[in-house]
Amino acid sequence: MPLPPQDYRPEAALLELGDTFYDAVRPADFPETTLRFRNDRAAGDVGLGTLSDAEWIRHFGRFDPLPGTLPAPLALRYHGHQFRVYNPDIGDGRGFSFAQLRERDGRLLELGTKGSGRTPWSRFGDGRLTLKGGVREVLASEMLEALGVPTSRSLSLIETGEALERGDEPSPTRSAVLVRMSHGHIRIGTFQRLAYERDEDGMRRLVGYVLRNLYGEDSDDPVRLLDLVTTRAATLAGRYMAAGFVHGVLNSDNINVTGESFDYGPWRFVPTWDPAFVAAYFDHAGLYAFGRQPEAIHWDVMQLASSLRLIAESDPMIAVLDTFGDRYQRAVCDAILWRLGVTPKEDAADRALVQAIERALRTSGIGVDRFFFDAFGGALPQDETWAEARAAIIGYAPRKARDHAYWRGEPCAMLIDEVEAIWSAIAEDDDWRPFHGKVAAIRAMGAALA
Template sequence: MAYDPAPKIYELGEDFYDPVQAANFPNTKLRYRDDKSAAAVGLDLSNTEWVEHFGRFKPLVDNLKEPLALCYHGHQFQHYNPDLGDGRGFLFAQLRGPDGRLMDLGTKGSGQTPWSRAGDGRLTLLGGVREVMATRYLEHLGVNTSKTFSLIETGEDLHRNDEPSPTRSAVMVRLSHSHIRFGTFQRQAFFNDTNNLEKLTDYCLRHYHSDAEGPDGLLRAAAVKSADMVASWMAAGFVHGVMNTDNMNITGESFDYGPYRFLPTLRSDYTAAYFDHNNLYAFAKQPEIMYWNLGQLAQSLSPICEDEKLLAALEDFAPAYRDSLRAHMFRRFAIEPKNAEDDIEFIMQTFRFLENSQCSWPQFWHDWQGGAGQLVRAKASPNSEFYTGEAFADWLTAYGQYEPAGKAPDGDVPVSLLYDEIGELWKPIDEQDDWAAFEDKLRTFQRA
């Protein structure tokens, strides 16, 4: 793949972004680079060149002349906030992927912008490590996610309320299909700028959903993609933590991993953010919250589209979610589905069993990948005490008598990324600057 610059954001105009400068970091030490993704967008760079572009932010050839902090609003825990925008990041470049799609290179921790408010615009190294692991593990689990493209340690001591301080700093670059958020539309609707709403809609249809037409077509496409994304989270046992409308993008791609968790056991009320006191973004509520967020996008499009059309577009969410959940769950089991009615009941029984038994979520999926044909392996697992009784036999072991659609897991232990594991991986980095365990963990995450 040859490098193909495509700085299309300029089509939107200055109402959508602010030119900014990257911070001048005292040090730039490369800690992680995603060579697979770099090759996919035609960037063959030495480590020195890499740091120049993704630590010092020297512009890429024929790309954005300067970084652009994007402007948006959003609902944060369902309370509207008009004071948002890229507060510690910016859009650095746009380029074409191997399939011709427009791709963005955006930053996190790259310095203050007009939208930083009281923040320092920085990212902790631990935060960057957590995001690398989240994106790589979600990719392993089949979730449509941004790629953590680069992580560079920057030599500053940061103070944070939620982790031991001072702590090390970093700047991160992510590769994603789009950074246009639901909140980007909300901002233009807030100002009642119908011209900009139409311009933004046309931009998204042209570059991200070319097979759709009109604002309602854009909403329908976003609803279907978002339904697939949240369904893949549910099958992965992933809890996003902060499903605010400024964290949802128009292409249905998971991104921006602050507080997140993977289920140790299935609890419907399990949350990722310690400040989510009302469990608003709990695991089981994620489909409902996504639908609510799409409703806010619909409301933002209402100045340029009839309500009836937008409501009709929203109706596509529920069936799209059901179909996607079925596909993702059977992919995790690595067995072929039967029919929609039986399959959905099977999925509901699976969730009920996992919640009622409180058996290990990662171990369960390791044990039963390949379906009922894996009974011998499952009976030898640490979870085996749970795999007994008439109800269990009537449910899982009587279903899925098919040739596996995928391969069984490698090794004797499940691949997982639980909260305590991240702490154990961080400890040698923090104390001895030893990255071996982190790198070994990444190697357990398969890539397509």
């Protein structure tokens, strides 16, 4: 990397935690490195947008260290509840934290990988990522960013030239390594590991690290941390619902304490407002169904509180947990009204409007993306199903004009048939045009909604 640009601000805050929190690892030595996606918009926020393609591949396919930041890749240690069953034998099994950087507004960002090779936590896995999985993660993160969901951003996708065997897709299949950017990869499961090991000193160190580096607060108060995470988690749950998104695997090791969605596996977007819609074929009980996601995220936050009991009293944490429902209701109202394109008024009116819209969406069976596209600005359907919602929306002002070119076309959606078609073009003909075209369309929608 040549002389870094002025807005390149490296950090190595993660080292403050000490080597009981992670393992230094070596990245895989891939037979090929073919650049398939580079997110220059995200890279520009941390001074990496000027990298040549060759430099990009060297850093994000071969993992030469970026100057001034982490000297070696670090696989983080954590535990977690997986479908409500506690598992102490997990950690970064096919990824690592690679670098930390400051974005333009000063917030700490971290570059993490997926598919970068085996680590001490790989268990029986090969540490690799399928190219299809990488394509799906780019599409999910781009779509969620456009729809206002706090999410990791896919920075880079590089095809790596290996043939992978997988039981849930045709094999052998192509391989890739993904780099994602987020405000940190500390999970609820990171705290669970310390509670499991009764590591009070480590718990206090982790609480202070998160408050200082990820929330910008000069504090080491575990109750304050729980309060902040509860707000972020409730906001994430509300934004998921407004986006019509089903993550699929909301285990406590998949919930980031910064409230950012990440790690996209069996995700889906709902075609209609169906609370029972499930993304993961293995979620037989519907634990993480569309309508149960707020409950699932609340349960995970409860596991954070349970872990923090190692160093904090229960009563103030219970008081915080009891506010999750109200915080979620405010968050889902704000998120649905934002997507609807109207300006919120006050709690009671907003809640009544959102409840009427949800009832009408369930009853009508209208496509979720179609509805929000047509109704942006407050123009609800005219049939009888929507009478209650039309009455409730009187007096709401549009928050933005429909003057972007996006509104003169068709709604941008990300349903499973289109995802499969995008992948088929790549798998059968190595045709990346539908993929890149979709990313452009998603970003146009994001500009229209922003």
